[in-house]
Every structure is written in C-alpha cells, then in structure tokens.
Amino acid sequence: DVKVTQSSRYLVKRTGEKVFLECVQDMDHENMFWYRQDPGLGLRLIYFSYDVKMKEKGDIPEGYSVSREKKERFSLILESASTNQTSMYLCASSAPGRTYEQYFGPGTRLTVT
C-alpha cells in the first residue's frame, strides 16, 4: 500500500514565523501535491511537482513556496505565517499514468496565532 506521511498532525505557530510542513511518500511517485482544506471550500491546490526540483503553482500559491530536493519528499513553506493560513494542509502523491488517483496523507492542522 502507498503510504504518505506528514511530519506533524497538529502544529501551532505565531504570526510571522517561518513554517515548514514536510511530506514523504514511499511509492516512488513522480507527482506530489499540497492542498489546503477549509470548511465549505473543499480542497484547494497550492502547489504541485512533477519531478525532483520541478514545481508548478496551483490555484492559491500566494504566501507559500515549496521544495522538492528528493523524489520522496515534498515540503511546503510558509515564509511568514499569517492567521489566514490557519487551515488543514494535505499532501498527496500519484504515479505517472495514474495521475488522477492521488494518495493522501492524514493532514497537518496548522493554527497560526
């Protein structure tokens, strides 16, 4: 079974802090994704990556950046956390040829105070 793990289940940070959210997948998937999930809004794509060192902006990239130095790891960075970035963050991965079948991690609930 594909396993996608996220570094923290819950995280509390202060406004202005730099925040790193880590995601690791163990199935050698090329594609990796970061979403945020908010009540009533569903999931919105922040960034995605097709390969190591490749990244593409999603629908809401403002205030975020990403890093993919190794195939199995995809990091989401909040350069200067703000209260409106309080949310559930979900990481996902998918294999080439089955790119619509995404495997999700359990999520990180980030609270910015």
Add this chain to the structure above:
Amino acid sequence: AQSVTQLDSHVSVSEGTPVLLRCNYSSSYSPSLFWYVQHPNKGLQLLLKYTSAATLVKGINGFEAEFKKSETSFHLTKPSAHMSDAAEYFCVWGGTASKLTFGTGTRLQVTL
C-alpha cells in the same frame, strides 16, 4: 472554468436506507470525474472514478455513480447506508496537467 458543484453540504440518512449525494459538473467536453471519501481523522481515499469507459461506475464499499451527460451530473449512490459510511464525500473533476478540482464536500450523517 471547469468545476463541480455539490448540491448538498450535509445529508442525513437512517441506517439501511438509500444514500444519494448529488454532484453536477460544468465542462465543455467529457470530463474525468471522481468521488473521494474522507473519514474522520483519516486521509482522503479514492471511492470511484469515471473516465468515459462506462457510464455506471462501481466503487468500493457498495457505492456507485452514474455519469449522465444530458444532465451534467455524476451523483453518488448506495442502496443501503451503514454507520461506517458516515464521512465527508468530495466530487472531483480531473482537469489538465494532472490537477484535480474538488467540490466543496458533502458531509454524510448516518443515524440509527
């Protein structure tokens, strides 16, 4: 923009009764459509997928969905609800560049 609309934010059914979760899509061409499920404190899981091979799609746990082009709908159904079906369900449109566009979600409550 291509999108999906989930018509109900919350659905409540009794155990053993049918489930209907409604989803309409807007697209100028035949899309790829999916349903994902999110159980409390668990990651999202693919429930079923439509990719134009057959209009009636069967998924896991007894769920199925029918693609109706004339109605631009992709409703999710199950003949008999079980308590373990309580979760949030997302209708998802598969766009270009491997991107998924999620609906806003429908929370299914199952009561005794």
